[in-house]
Structure formats: C-alpha cells, structure tokens
Amino acid sequence: MTTMLPSPDAAAEELRRLASAAAPAVRARPDLARIVLDRARRQQRTRRLGNVTAGVGGGLVVLTTLAAANLLGRGDYLTVTEPSAAMTPTIQVGERVLLDKRLSPARGDVVVVHLARDGRTYDAMMRVAALSGDTIGCPAGPTGRCEAVVVNGTAVPEPYLGATVTDPFPTSTVPDRMIFLLGDNRAVASDSRVIGPVRGTDVRGVAVQIEDDNGRVRVVPGAPVHHGPGGGDDVDPAGPVPPAVVGTP
Known part of the structure; x- marks a missing residue:
C-alpha cells in the first residue's frame, strides 16, 4: 500500500491554520511556517530522487548518482x-x-588537488x-640511487612504498603558499618533480x-590519523572518475 504524503504547500497551510487557532495560548516564531515549508520541499526532492533510483535501469542510475553528487555538493566530506x-601500492x-574538505594539509597527508596543465x-x-618554506630533495647516494627523500635536512622514512624506488632529484625550497607533492608510485607519477610545487x-x-572494492x-598509510565522518555528517558520493594523468619525472 502506498501512503500519500501532503504537498509542501498543503503542509505549510495546515501549520498556519493550527498556529492561528492556538494563537491565544501559544507564541510561535513568525518564520516557523517558512522553516517547515523549506524542510518539506527538501524531503520531497529526496523522495523524488529515491523513486527515480529505485525504478530505472543501470544507465540512468549513473545519472541519478551524479545528480545526487550535485545535490550533496556542500558536504564536509x-x-x-x-x-x-600513481599512488600504488598505497591506493x-x-x-x-x-576526503575532508575542512582540513589543512600536513606533511604525509594524501590530498586531491585541482590542477591546470x-x-x-x-x-x-x-x-x-613538503610545505611552504621547507627544503626537499632526493640526493644520490654512493650507488647513484636516492636512498631517501630529505626534507629540511632529515631523511623521511616511507615504509608504505614497499620496493618503490625514487630517482634522485635536486634540493629546492618550496615557495610561499605552495606545497610539494609526490605520488607514491614514483616511476609513473606526474608530481611536483614534473609540474613543480x-x-x-x-x-x-x-x-x-x-575503501576497497x-x-x-x-x-591512509604514512599519513597523520584523521577522524572520518560521524553518523550526522554529509558525505558527497563519488562523482565522475577524474582522468588518469601520468608522466616521466
């Protein structure tokens, strides 16, 4: 059996009628009807989205997911x-x-950046x-290979890389308000060694x-520990897969 829900306008009108009848005894907020109306409209949009998702085939489900991403684009995650x-074996x-949109990146964090190239x-x-003001480089050791990335004069341990090898690259200082990025798969990543900070x-x-399949x-291995979303947090679903961009350092 299908339960018919009142329209947002009907719900708001009923609220106004009840508020008028109770006016001698109750002092309500003057904008209460508008608040309830907005909430009802949001719920109606959510119900429409759910009905479309449940009632169509695979091709349109993708479109619905993208629509959901647009509707939820203001979430914190x-x-x-x-x-x-570029990030194997880590990812x-x-x-x-x-990803948390509110966090400021720290050394070791994995981030998504929007680039133009x-x-x-x-x-x-x-x-x-490395962060703004840091020095970073990967000097060649006695064998001609880089033994470790060096940040501010200290070798950085990267056990999460496994057998990944980093080719030597010169030491430089990260400019103001910039960050230096490396892919964990150093052989193919098109990172700050190629595109700069x-x-x-x-x-x-x-x-x-x-999250795996x-x-x-x-x-995230090698990154500072960050708390994930709680039960009441909005999480934007995955949208279109970004293009894979690789290059030779």
Whole structure:
C-alpha cells in the first residue's frame, strides 16, 4: 500500500491554520511556517530522487548518482575514485578515498588537488611531501640511487612504498603558499618533480580513509590519523572518475 504524503504547500497551510487557532495560548516564531515549508520541499526532492533510483535501469542510475553528487555538493566530506596507478601500492586503481574538505594539509597527508596543465584542468591524488618554506630533495647516494627523500635536512622514512624506488632529484625550497607533492608510485607519477610545487588553495580535500572494492575501510598509510565522518555528517558520493594523468619525472 502506498501512503500519500501532503504537498509542501498543503503542509505549510495546515501549520498556519493550527498556529492561528492556538494563537491565544501559544507564541510561535513568525518564520516557523517558512522553516517547515523549506524542510518539506527538501524531503520531497529526496523522495523524488529515491523513486527515480529505485525504478530505472543501470544507465540512468549513473545519472541519478551524479545528480545526487550535485545535490550533496556542500558536504564536509568528498569521495573520489583513484583513476591511475600513481599512488600504488598505497591506493589501488578503482579504490575510493574519503576526503575532508575542512582540513589543512600536513606533511604525509594524501590530498586531491585541482590542477591546470597543457590547456586542461583535472584532479590528481598525491602525497604532501613538503610545505611552504621547507627544503626537499632526493640526493644520490654512493650507488647513484636516492636512498631517501630529505626534507629540511632529515631523511623521511616511507615504509608504505614497499620496493618503490625514487630517482634522485635536486634540493629546492618550496615557495610561499605552495606545497610539494609526490605520488607514491614514483616511476609513473606526474608530481611536483614534473609540474613543480602546487598552490595550497588548489587542495580540494585531505584523505581520511580508503575503501576497497569489498567495502573494507582502512586508514591512509604514512599519513597523520584523521577522524572520518560521524553518523550526522554529509558525505558527497563519488562523482565522475577524474582522468588518469601520468608522466616521466
């Protein structure tokens, strides 16, 4: 059996009628009807979206998901699907990463940045290796290979990289209001070794957790621990997968 719900306008009118009848005994906020009306309209939009999702085939479900992403675009958390191998082995292709839009990036954080290069814009997922004012480089050791990335004169341990090798690159100072990014897959990542430091204002969010294809959630290896969303937090669903951009450092 289907329960017919009153329209938002009917609900607001009924509220006004009840408020008028109770006026001698109750002192209500003058904008209460507007608040309830706005809430009813939001609920009606949500019901319409749910009905479309439940009643159509696979192709239109994708469109509904994108519509949901637009409706929920003001949430504090953002979901992004990793499109490339630039962050392996830490994040595999196709895994979903939950990002907090409110956090300021720290060294070791994995972030999504909005970049413009070669006449196009795209989003990329990389790790913050150095902040504004830091020095960073990867000097060649006795064997000619870089043994470790050095930040402010100190070698940075990166056990999460596994057998990944970082080719030497010269030491430089990160400019004001910029950050230096590295992909965890150093052989293919098109990161700050290629494109230079990135503006801090281009960061869309800081990763707080990773979810694999089986729905298992884990923290971000090598990054500061951040709390994920609570039950009342809005989480933007994954939108279109950003293009995979790779290059030779």
